[in-house]
Amino acid sequence: MAHNLLNRIDQRTRLAGHNRLALLLFRLGGRQLFGVNVFKVQEVLRRPPLFQLPGLPPQFAGAADVRGRSVPVLDLGLAIGHPERLADDDAATQYLVVTEFNRSVQGFLVSDVERIVNIAVEDIHPPPDLGAESTYLTAVTRFQGELIQVIDVESVLADITQARMDATLEPEMALPPSAPQMQVLVVDDSRVARQQIRSVLDQLGVGVTLLSDGKQALDHLLQVHASGEDPVARYAMVISDIEMPAMDGYTLTTEIRRHPALAGLYVLLHTSLSGVFNNAMVEKVGANAFVAKYSPHELAEHILARLNEVARASAAPA
Template identity: 45%
Template sequence: MATILDSVNQRTQLVGENRLELLIFKLNSHQLFAINVFKVREVVKVPTLNCLPGSHSHVKGVASIRGTSIPVIDLRASIGMRSTGIDELSNLIVTEYNGTVQAFLVGQVMNIVNMTWKDIQPPPDQVGKNNFLTAICQIKREDVDQLVGIIDVEKVLANIIDYNIKISDALLNNEVSQKLQGHKILIVDDSPTARNLIKSTLMQLGIEVIEANNGQQAYDLLDRWCHVGKTVTDEILMMFTDAEMPEMDGYRLTHKVRHDPRMSNLYITLNTSLSGNFNEAMTEKVGCNKFISKFQPDLIVEVVHNRLLEKLAIES
């Protein structure tokens, strides 16, 4: 299976073109699931696991992989699927999210498929808010269209890891923070969990949050404001956007905003669980003002502070 990921570094260039590659796998005998290859470090067979007494019930132990101790999460149990009674989970997908490394216990790992974000759709509203999918798509296998569910890994991890949204007292009581009351900020992310983390952070400052599920939805909102004669920078102080989203990713969204003279001066921060030099390079290439590689409440607030100070300096 290691050979599947041999060229991942080259494939990540697809992200900047509103494209992605999905690693397809099974959690039972028939359903297909996926995560973005860009978040995958490697795929290995399940080694011996060391038990961690007192750990979350979905954490099955710790694996030693290339000299590093990595927690192993039962992905099937984490998204509420029942065991079939047959031990089908024989592979580990080692991933990196929000600066942490963890392995997901899965069944058969199938292959990698090349997709465009336009072909990735949000799950239907009828499935409810408690589902663990950020999106769905269809792939053709043996001349048959099969549905693939793209896992909301942020939600899976948030149910296991207690993310701290507390802002330091120094920042919370800062003079600039007092001036943020009533300002509006647009958050763009396909994961409700990721949006809520940023939203909960900003609301501590009295900021009003506007949410969009993907880049296309965000751009349509900005376009409507412009169409009726509103100035985007009067409507919102800034925008936080994720990198990978259905229909239009954050890079493409930023590119479109920067090349639209009606909204080109909007302050944009890329905030994503994806990390690495590639994202920093893409941030500069498409014209983001700032890049935050993981959820960091104080850094989010500092970025908002700097944006407000910049805006006040321009207006004075």
């Protein structure tokens, strides 16, 4: 089943911008169903032989030779501390899910792979509020009566590898002293991505509003407009993820362009899906720019270009 599971993945990309989320469902031992955005998935294989690499954190089972390239393999059940994970490693991890995001390829071991399902966004909800940002869930939903926990694999990987949440920008990457105070709206369901983008904006001295999905962002912008404030004047730009549960970035951009009070907003789409990104879709929905995750310097260059443009416009005589 796993061998043929992704043979129609190209068709799944047509869901983008239609407020539906395609999830690959799997288990980590026990009955609990988990999901991951199918656009991050390259293929699913029976667990291949693994070889060891020195210095890997204990949550890594090793590395696999996948089509001639060495792919680091994370035991996902062990990594998130799943209580139903079986003690026997071989029994607990029968399948390898090969993913691509943030410009890298990563393998995750899971116990069983179920199917790909399409979920309407109105049936996808934020994870329970546990009073902390340590959860690895990005959303929860149901399919045929079963609870599905959608995992933020970017956060899992970043926490285990202790990836830096920031990067120091060069001194020349700075706004001119005469630049006005500016605000940027950031929309991303991954806490890792939000922290990374915030780090760049903080170093540039730019104010930031952080939201976790497209629906929140659209509602927020409409509330700003309803209060009598011009959203285009308030925000120099909107930086939005594409793959989000409640409303994806394509749909958010489309709704922004449809609304007369929002249409002038500058929208930069920022996605980890470098392997399947659809440039035609970006042009269709009217986004101004696109940056693949995650290069802080490339992101900073795009942000600086836009903010310098706003600064020049504000300095120009009326």
